[in-house]
Amino acid sequence: MVFIGFHASHEQIAPSELLDAVIGAERAGFDGAMCSDHLAPWSPVQGHSGFALSWIAAALARTDFSIGMVNAPGQRYHPVMIAQAFATLAEMFPGRFWAAMGSGEALNEHVTRDGWPAKHVRNERLRESVDVIRRLMAGEEVDHDGLVRVHRARVWSLPAEPPPLFATAVSAETAAWTASWAQGLATVAQEPDSLRRVVDAYRSAGGAGPCILQVHLSLAKSDGAAFAIAREQWRNGLLSPPVTWDLEQPEDFVAAAEGLDEEPLRKAVLIDHDASSLAARIADLAEIGFERVYLHHVGTDQSQFLDAAANELIPALKERL
Template sequence: MVFIGFHASHEQLPPSALLEAVVAAEDAGFDGAMCSDHLSPWLPEQGESGFALSWIAAALARTAFPIGMVNAPGQRYHPVVVAQAFATLEEMFPGRFWAALGSGEAMNEHVTGDGWPAKSVRNERLGESVGIIRRLLRGEEVSHEGHVRAHRARIWSLPAQSPPLFATAVSSETAAWSASWADGLVTVAQPPSVLRRVVEEYRSAGGTGPCSLQVHLSWALTDAEAFALAREQWRNGVLAPPLTWNIEQPEEFDEAIGAVDETALRRAVLIDHDASSLVDRIATLVAVGFDRVYLHHVGREQVGFLRFAHSDLIPALKGRL
């Protein structure tokens, strides 16, 4: 049976409200959760961005299911600090924490004042960071000179086992590369043909860990309400890499979007008011080859969605997946 998870969006809810939402998600029947890690939201209307590492500790303490997070080591986060944070979370909540590591986005990383490297350099930096983090989690003393530097670093409070370190990947090329170092793969919803290539490249390159899919959806009682919600809160979905990697400010995202193209937004977000239809659309994406799916309702108000998930969406999905 496919694992059905809840995505907690730091860009959209205050940390305290997001904490209550993830607790309610467990009560609603979700199998686990994941969260984003942003310094700023995508859009001014989203209006939030709590510190994920603080929040996830509270979320793990308030729940019993597994929770993971996205993280981009190498610029805003030094990999030694990341390793210490991951070690502490895993030691406190053994077997329940995981992280999906990526090369980052300028919107979160530009604040250091360092230049924003090309994607190829960011991947090299990520590879170095992963190596440092893994060595530290094994208890080694680490010195390193490269895109990142470390000097005689050591983590003293270690967990019994290292937490899983997954890779974030949008393209099939990145998925294939990540198979060499990642314990699993996390990607976002795209057309099934594109997702199939992402999974196939990861598997054919030797990737054996779980493949996870994040799905953005907008649910309301009518299609018009669901579309209006997506347009207000997740119109950034019409933009795609490499453009999204290089924009620095929410206002600049808004400017790049311009007039919202309805067809493009409906491709980026599953906009629906009918449970059966929504289940069919999610199941079609998962059938490509995913072991886990994380559902992100793009509204800032989560109570109604979680009630709908408990009564209709999750039972139907568990019967299909």
């Protein structure tokens, strides 16, 4: 049975409303949740960007299922602070917290004025940061002098079991690189052949743990209404790496998407007016090799989506998966 999760998008919804949504997701029958971790939204129209570490503590306290988050240590977040935060969450909520570690985007990291490194440098920094975080959560005193610098750091409040640290990857090359250190892989829906290459690269390189798929979708009463939601809220889906890694401001994403054909948005977002049809499309992606699938309805009205998920979408998915 594939795990069906709910994705909470901090970029689009105020933290208090998003907390209500994740509580509603558990009631609707989702198996767990995950959230983004942004300092800024992808576009001004999205209009929000709550602090994920504050929010996830509240969300775990108000629910009983597992909740994870995406995190990019090394620039905006020093790995020592992330180790302390993760250890505290795992100590308070044993077995329920996880994180998917990535190299980040300039959108969230440029605020330090440290400059935005090339992708290979960001990958090296990520690996160093993950090593530091793991050593600290194992109770070590850590010194490290590299792309991140640590002096005699120690985390004192430790969980009985450290949380799993997965990796994020969009390309097969990055997926293969993460296999040596990650405890699982998280990626985002794209063309099926590309997804197969990502999963195969991770598994072929010895990657262990779950493969996790995040699916952006828009479900409404008509195709036109569903497309309008995606066009208003998720035009950033028209852009892809490396462009999305390197833009600094929400307004830059708007400018970069200006004039692009909107039809490719249907490849970035599953747009549908029929829950059974949508379930079949999601199931086809999950069957590529994913143990967990997290669903992100890109609209700001999560209550209607959660009603549809409870009554139609989740039952249809459980029949297929």
